Amino acid sequence: MNTDLLERPELRDAATQARIQPAIRPTSLLRFLTCGSVDDGKSTLIGRMLHDAGLVPTDQLESLEKDSRRYGTTGGVDYALLVDGLAAEREQGITIDVAYRYFATSKRAFIVADTPGHQQYTRNMATGAAGADLAVILVDARKGILPQTRRHSFIAGMLRVRHLVLAVNKMDLVGFDKNSFDALVAEYRRAVEPLGFASITAIPLCAREGDNLVLRSLRMPWYSGPTLLGLLETIDAGQIADTTAALRLPVQWVNRRSENFRGYAGTIAHGSIAPGDKIRVLPSGLRGTVARVVTADGDLPRGIAGQAITLTLREEIDISRGDVIVGEADRLTATRELSARILWMDEKPLDPAAEYEIRIGCNTANARISAIRHTIDIHSYAPTPSAGLEANGIGLVELKLDRPVVAAAYDEDCDLGGFILVDKHSNATAALGMVTEQETAAPAASAPALREWHGRSLIKAASWRAIGSIDTFILSWIFTGQVKTAGTIAFTEVFTKIGLYYLHERAWVILPWGKVGGSIAGEGYLAGVMRKIFKK
Amino acid sequence: MKMLGHLDRLEAESIHILREVAATCDHPVMLYSIGKDSSVLLHLALKAFYPTPLPFPLLHVDTTWKFREMIAFRDRKAAELGCELIVHVNQEGVDRGINPFDSGSRLHTDVMKTQGLRQALDHYKFDAAIGGARRDEEKSRAKERVFSLRSAEHRWDPKSQRPEPWKRFNTRKRAGESFRVFPLSNWTEQDVWDYIAREGIEVVPLYFAASRPVVERQGALIMRDDDRMVLAPGEVVQHRMVRFRTLGCYPLTGAIESEAATLDDIIREMRDAHVSERQGRLIDHDGAGSMEQKKQEGYF
Structure with a gap:
């Protein structure tokens, strides 16, 4: 029995000895979250994994045994109690709020956001997913894919969590059956295929007894993939900063030490910066040159993304909090209109008449939701026309701001693309949002091909007729040798053919076939919208 | 890169x-x-x-x-x-x-x-x-x-x-x-601790092991920092090599027996330790x- 194996201390110790106290400090960090429907065993999974990896201190193990007798829902040791920290959570045996856990093995340091499964607390799941590199989505092998599985998968995809692990838990309750596992995984892969994860790995688990968490399960010899911890330790965490990219520094705080020192403090969102580099300030558009990249440990020869630095410039320029300093070549602009995917988090539904406060980068502005283009049906992922958005609803909206802010598409730059909306009356954080690619550029360019003003068609017809009539006059003159006849033919033809050309031109304008570059005309509205939502 | x-x-x-x-x-x-x-x-x-x-x-x-x-x-x-x-x-x-x-x-x-x-x-x-x-x-x-x-x-x-x-x-x-x-x-x-070591940050010497006057009380080692701590019958002040993992009010902060007198010693000891940091804080155990x-x- 596998349980016996896991409970045999000498085997467990041998397996975990290397992990227990890493001799070398890990240098890489993986942020991940656990999510899925309620009762799928998320907290148990984290608790048991920490336990099996030998990372639970002795005194916590002792209180775990005590607490298991008092609150436990499983009969034996309830590993979920290692992570469910609030009294209400312990009483109800559920997770309400996201809990952060920290552990390290010799290979890597981990920050885990253990997120709640109840639909009511979806906003807390989204908080845990924002900034995570990987999501572990749990499903109960008996229940299969539930609405909450689909919802959490969609939110993880929307927040651009790169990797996904489908943890099929409670395999013991389906007799460790390979076929049930395979069927569930196939259905899931089909469902989330459009969400664009960099990788999806499915692992069969029995979290309560530790199968395939740290140690390979002997009860599922048909599974040859990695254990959960094995995967977490080795998957690409993607933390390499691209120093060749253009600089983006949202100005967080202006440091005025004295008349001689005026620095712009912030965390580099994107790219890198060195003294001598030419910069532009948005939204003012003023230009300058970097003098120093200041830190308390001395000036840097080059600052890179992720570093909290203070920049000084050679020129005296008016810059304040909320401005963004960008590399000279960066084409980023400030805008008062944003398209964004949002997740509504407040109990109070979206109010199209209300003014919200948007916080994006280090900037703050007043915002109104001018249009809800559609909401997402969480069962089919299909966009649905809708007039409103309620708690935990997801939609694509248009925002109008009272002043220009610097924003980038979230997919390229989550620091300048991710924002929150705050209810100005209750001060609640009402929504989180992600700026979509600013789509005004593409459709605007293709618009003339789709529609043409009638007057323009008429003038085109007239100009073409002028050329055509001169041609007709010259040819008729050559063939007939008579100026008068040639003139009559050409003059009469002007009027008949202008009318014919105009009708012909309008007919071609209406016909969509053969047009390129337009996103809506050729593929139908629904397909166009889907393509935009699921753009990878 | x-x-x-x-x-x-x-x-x-x-x-x-x-x-x-x-x-x-x-x-x-x-x-x-x-x-x-x-x-x-x-x-x-x-x-x-x-x-x-x-x-x-x-x-x-x-x-x-x-x-x-x-x-x-x-x-x-x-x-x-x-x-x-x-x-x-x-x-x-x-x-x-x-x-x-x-x-x-x-x-x-x-x-x-x-x-x-x-x-x-x-x-x-x-x-x-x-x-x-x-x-x-x-x-x-x-x-x-x-x-x-x-x-x-x-x-x-x-x-x-x-x-x-x-x-x-x-x-x-x-x-x-x-x-x-x-x-x-x-x-x-x-x-x-790694950051303290890397940056050379000064910390209170109580974190480092030294011979200190302690009293065993309710399973914890309490340092008698001044004579406001009245000894109960049978209690004796002993000098032991101890240090503190966290610092609070001295009557409520248990010392741990340790020889770790340098930062490197502390970091090594912590890696080998199997109890959590706040275990020495008596106030955390006032009830679940x-x-x-x-x-x-x-x-x-």
Whole structure:
């Protein structure tokens, strides 16, 4: 029995000895979250994994045994109690709020956001997913894919969590059956295929007894993939900063030490910066040159993304909090209109008449939701026309701001693309949002091909007729040798053919076939919208 | 292409949070409890605003039962760095004769620490108090936001915390409400020591093993820091090699037997240890969920 194996201390110790106290400090960090429907065993999974990896201190193990007798829902040791920290959570045996856990093995340091499964607390799941590199989505092998599985998968995809692990838990309750596992995984892969994860790995688990968490399960010899911890330790965490990219520094705080020192403090969102580099300030558009990249440990020869630095410039320029300093070549602009995917988090539904406060980068502005283009049906992922958005609803909206802010598409730059909306009356954080690619550029360019003003068609017809009539006059003159006849033919033809050309031109304008570059005309509205939502 | 190390990322995140407080709050204060986390926090704050001095004062809520070495360290540090230091004592508690021995740990902590902190915040009208608490310390702390809202009565409502995606902090509040801000949220005990070693940060010598006068009481080793600690019948003061993993009021802080006299020794010892950091804190064991309750009432 596998349980016996896991409970045999000498085997467990041998397996975990290397992990227990890493001799070398890990240098890489993986942020991940656990999510899925309620009762799928998320907290148990984290608790048991920490336990099996030998990372639970002795005194916590002792209180775990005590607490298991008092609150436990499983009969034996309830590993979920290692992570469910609030009294209400312990009483109800559920997770309400996201809990952060920290552990390290010799290979890597981990920050885990253990997120709640109840639909009511979806906003807390989204908080845990924002900034995570990987999501572990749990499903109960008996229940299969539930609405909450689909919802959490969609939110993880929307927040651009790169990797996904489908943890099929409670395999013991389906007799460790390979076929049930395979069927569930196939259905899931089909469902989330459009969400664009960099990788999806499915692992069969029995979290309560530790199968395939740290140690390979002997009860599922048909599974040859990695254990959960094995995967977490080795998957690409993607933390390499691209120093060749253009600089983006949202100005967080202006440091005025004295008349001689005026620095712009912030965390580099994107790219890198060195003294001598030419910069532009948005939204003012003023230009300058970097003098120093200041830190308390001395000036840097080059600052890179992720570093909290203070920049000084050679020129005296008016810059304040909320401005963004960008590399000279960066084409980023400030805008008062944003398209964004949002997740509504407040109990109070979206109010199209209300003014919200948007916080994006280090900037703050007043915002109104001018249009809800559609909401997402969480069962089919299909966009649905809708007039409103309620708690935990997801939609694509248009925002109008009272002043220009610097924003980038979230997919390229989550620091300048991710924002929150705050209810100005209750001060609640009402929504989180992600700026979509600013789509005004593409459709605007293709618009003339789709529609043409009638007057323009008429003038085109007239100009073409002028050329055509001169041609007709010259040819008729050559063939007939008579100026008068040639003139009559050409003059009469002007009027008949202008009318014919105009009708012909309008007919071609209406016909969509053969047009390129337009996103809506050729593929139908629904397909166009889907393509935009699921753009990878 | 270059990669930031784990400690570099933590440092940058904390500096970002500290700057956010300075940029968005009207009247912030940094709680300085003299422990290792406070030392790291202070170090990070000096970096965040460099070359400008700290844009906020330090506040120490003194229960009058701290180790004498802590108080000496506090006063020397503040003078060296030229920081404005406010020391607040709940005089009403002192007058009532509240003390950890006779009043019990629970009442003492509530009156001298929790109420003392509330008095100080109200008195100086601070709208944000920056503290060095970490999420890995204790389970209810694992649920706390970075910018954690407190009502005008300083209460924490754990069930309706504001979502905090990315580094987008909602710093709006009503008059009277305030924030507790935790820049070290994502640090672990190990990170703190590694960073202390890397940056050469000075900490109170009590963290290092030395021969100290201790009394065994209720399974804990309590250092007799002054003669306010009255020995019970049968209790004897012994000199043992001990050190402290965390520092609080001396009658409520258990020492551990240790030979670790240097930073390297401490880091090695911690890796081999199988008990968590707050085990020596007697107040955490006042009942299940007791930290959450204290926090709801306004304990930091």
